[in-house]
Amino acid sequence: MFQPASLKGISPCPIDERIRKRFLILYILIILLSFIPCSLFEYFYIIYFWEEGSYWLFFLLLPINILILAYILQLSAILFSFLFLTILRLLHEPKEGKFNRNIKDKDYLYWNLRNLVKKWPLFITASIPFPWLKNRFTLRFFGTKIGKKCICDNSWISSEFVSIGRNVIIGMGTTILSFGIEQDNFILQKIIIEDNVLIGAKCSVMYGSTIKEGVKLSAHSFTNPYQVLEKDSIYIGHPAKLKS
């Protein structure tokens, strides 16, 4: 809500440096492609409104123009990254499990590539100053299920293997990580958050944990990997324990 620019809630998508170096061209290509619809829109805007006798209309519509420009940039970034994402998914299907943290491991390589493709639209979504079509809109395109009437725009939510139910409140600065690193292993495990859950500020929900319906997770606590929080109860602590 009122966060500084350094805490604007961009989804976590870290990329291995070796892979980032090799596929930098792909990243730049997505950025360039996403600017093409913007420049097209701007061209037509100037052509239609920059005419003698109607300059006032050009200036009057300028704020709207900027707003539409921001959303065109966001939507085109989502579109192009979604195209590349589907290609990557066809090449190698994303799946959960324990993998080797090594470029030769195909799952690890493709997870990094998916992050590389998703980074730009996620950055754009987090940077847009308007409160509509925020993080949850973009995350839905990338396979994260997020229900209606959620508050989840001030938190860092992973873009894969997360499903969030209806009427969920996720607090400020909470991280929801569906991936983790254990020494030489790389783990991808689904997080399920059911309906009517309330997660406090600055929590962290680790990979593989399931939060059942009506759970209240107190602020500043974290869940262990693979932890299951039982229905309609309050959890507090490091790691989260049932409050009696």
Added chain:
Amino acid sequence: MDNENESFKIDFLSTSGVYKTPFTLIIFVQLFIGGIILIIINLWFINSLYFLLTGNEFYAFGIVGEWYFWLLLPLSIYGNIFLFAFSIMISSAGIFKLLNKLHPPREGVFEKGSKDWKYMHRRFWIAYFPIWLARALPLPWADIFVYRLFGVHIGKNVVAYEGYIDPEFVEIGDFTMTSINICIFSHLIYHDKLIIKKVKIGNECIVGPQTIITPGTIMQDRSVLGANSYTNIGQELKSDLIHVGIPVSISFPIQTLEESIEKADAIKKSDHDLNKGGVN
């Protein structure tokens, strides 16, 4: 616990959150106010500059190839950004005050969907865009300026750049420092209720990193809140002490450097003696 005599107790600490209501469309109004002020002042400025230098009042739309135009261009871009941001900040502070006249904000516990709940959302959506702009600007004092406009009392020489701060019911004294990734909440969601209570931070306080200050917290002068801790609702942090805990339960005095060095030396000595004893 410190808040035993408090009338309202909570069994878990949640978060502050604001639902998206149709009132978010107020951002269109703010955008238009900013844009129109920007355009009018620009047109007037360019026209008068043209008149000054050429003696001709007519302003032809199109890029003028004169040297002074290009010389003043960087200044113009900077000036336009600040003009846009500050006109939006000041105008939306006016809208904020008008809304407060309609329904004065008050402290208490409110149901979801009640009138106070609705007006709280309206106030927050008015404050959203100007605060975003202030925090995106490169000026370090812009966000303190905008918080002061919205009625948050912030003293002089305050560090408050790197955290969430609610735009109402917050009071921060002189020479206070707040660290990175802090949350100062003056309102809290609790089940289906909304708690609004005033936060008071005194003079020369220090708020450590990753902390949450909940509604009703009173930090007295020169108190310190340690890293990674949060306060209970309505908790009072005594002055000249360091407070730590989740929620705050331990407090110990602030030491001078000499005192801490002395204590460290004493501990080192005793450890040394113990080791000797163990060997012998």
